[in-house]
């Protein structure tokens with residue numbers, strides 16, 4: 146938790162951006178896994194954390210835009226709780242830690258909201274993504290749970306996105322802390338990646354490292370020899386010499402800030418020549434992104450420039466042909482990279498995705514491009530100092546996609562199908578780092594960079 150002033154300033158800035166009414170920010174509750182008392186690890190709502198800082202279940206925060214009154218709703222523990230959980234600070238004491246003077250029992254929230262509804266005051270709330278909060282909103286506001294998301298306040302969404310997009314220095318420290326844990330995870334994976342080892346064993350070790358440095362992984366670890374499946378959560382294979390292991394994993398630190406890194410490494414510790422060729426193309430894409438990313442340029446432009454580097458490299462290898470600008474404009478490169486270059490990162494690994502991608506990654510100026518591949522770009526808008534984004538190009542050979550496009554004779558002006566057919570057993574490569582947009586350009590986040598060049602990767606694997 147930061148000091149109270151940080152949260153007071155954030156709430157004051159939010160109040161300034163919203164015209165009138167009440168701002169309601171719901172925290173999360175415990176979520177049962179298989180019976181009520183056996184819950185998933187608690188994860189607080191990120192916007193609640195950002196404005197109200199309290200990392201415990203069962204809270205809600207209200208800001209009265211006109212009067213400036215701020216209230217935290219939550220219940221004090223009873224004797225039963227104390228017996229099982231130990232003594233806990235009161236809600237009033239906790240509210241004071243984040244600069245909120247007033248607290249009330251949670252049941253009083255209904256009264257306040259019903260008064261607001263009766264007096265026709267606007268109640269701004271964010272799009273709910275948990276079913277219990279959808280049901281709570283139905284009870285509070287009288288809007289059916291199944292449709293309540295449609296009534297979320299766009300004004301509040303835009304205000305929250307504007308504030309949370311630009312990371313303060315106190316947040317960069319936390320994100321770098323999460324990056325340092327990510328370094329430990331990925332270098333451990335490099336040391337453990339040996340023929341005969343099960344993927345699940347390494348994935349499990351990574352989960353443990355993330356937990357030991359802070360909180361948990363920032364998302365379910367992707368770790369597979371089948372790197373061509375973009376989000377592969379199947380860890381059932383035994384590592385085999387000659388294949389590559391793709392690991393896309395990050396940590397969430399104790400204050401719930403995230404990191405997200407990807408490395409692709411050769412099982413057995415040596416890349417073969419075909420792997421080296423593709424790897425170095427992806428690495429040059431990755432380097433180009435950080436070279437291009439700076440305040441004033443859009444990430445959509447950076448994405449498209451990187452796609453041209455990819456297409457040029459594949460042309461030199463004989464996998465693509467024709468004019469590179471035309472190939473990328475037509476979307477032919479998306480056979481090899483059917484995803485976007487990156488996303489915002491912060492308190493969520495895909496920061497603020499619950500608020501709506503089109504408001505987080507796009508704006509009136511930069512609109513999503515509705516073309517296969519580029520349509521998956523989560524972050525496209527103009528970069529500002531203080532944005533934290535991922536730089537994660539990749540190159541994949543997805544047999545089913547190759548077969549489909551080949552059969553449909555897609556982009557035959559740009560794709561060399563005879564050569565591509567020979568890569569169906571290749572798998573996929575993705576390389577990902579987290580970057581901060583600085584006044585001059587961008588920089589990597591984290592104390593140490595995870596080995597990334599072929600030489601660095603082979604060195605650590607053969608130590």
Ligand SMILES: [Mn+2]
Nearest residue numbers: 405535537577
């Ligand atoms: Mn990512």
